[in-house]
Amino acid sequence: MSPAPAAWSPANPRPKDPAMSHGFLQVQALGKAYLPSKPVFSDVSFSLDRGEFVCIIGHSGCGKTTILNVLAGLDQASSGHAFMDGREIAGPSLERGVVFQSHALMPWLTVRQNIAFAVKSRWPDWSASAINAHVEKFVALVGLSPAIDKKPSQLSGGMKQRVGIARAFSIQPKMLLLDEPFGALDALTRGTIQDELMAIVRQTQQTVFMITHDVDEAILLADRILLMSNGSETPQGYRPGGLVEVVSNPLPRERTRASLHHLDGYYELRNHIVDFLVSRAKAH
């Protein structure tokens, strides 16, 4: 039996997996200002290794979606740069799969057609049967084979989110960007899809950047958790939000929802993040 992991502390981060390629995504001094005098955030720098799962946590309005949109190439930062695989991110690309909080499926197409549309865009030369086989594989992966010929209006919210996840995975992106993908789901459905997502990510060695408000979700899924503060007025003037801390998850990677709270280090990690959200994330 392997020894129990040491409790989390800044001095005792989780050792890096040697198979990961370091610095696959590089974010350098990113800032965004809609009003020049009041940047939402500034000087945000972090990196993601290939195969790493990173979550970002922070209160509403701190700029999480803005960062994700910059990484997706859908928005431009006011300052700083983001590089993926050595190239600056300058626009949307099929090398990055995005799952939004609302599913963003095309309502007039079936599940099969929605995903086939993405696959066709990614590999325009593929035959119809190759596309279809690929689509069926990814629909099966999220447990939706029986619903493959239904339209979004015939599916539950959880099923639609699963289609969004299958579509994002089906283009085999170099990086997956998830903006609170389970935010609108009930706890039971959320748990099931978290388990599915974790299994697929582990199986495919996918690199993932995910926004969540759910501390346990971050602890379950993430190798590292980025803690972000909101901009605030201080006696010295306005201070933009930013990345306050990067927390390494010390729990064994093969963890499950059911076992999470029995693991050594779980409560310490959870309390650390909750304390951040309660007392430091909006500190004046």
Ligand SMILES: Nc1ncnc2c1ncn2[C@@H]1O[C@H](COP(=O)(O)OP(=O)(O)OP(=O)(O)O)[C@@H](O)[C@H]1O
């Ligand atoms: N197009 C825009 N014009 C002006 N301000 C904007 C625009 N888009 C976002 N903002 C502001 O930028 C800030 C960051 O927004 P963002 O959506 O990135 O926050 P978030 O951290 O994702 O919040 P939430 O958790 O609520 O989704 C907010 O204060 C928001 O009001």
Ligand SMILES: [Mg+2]
């Ligand atoms: Mg958001």
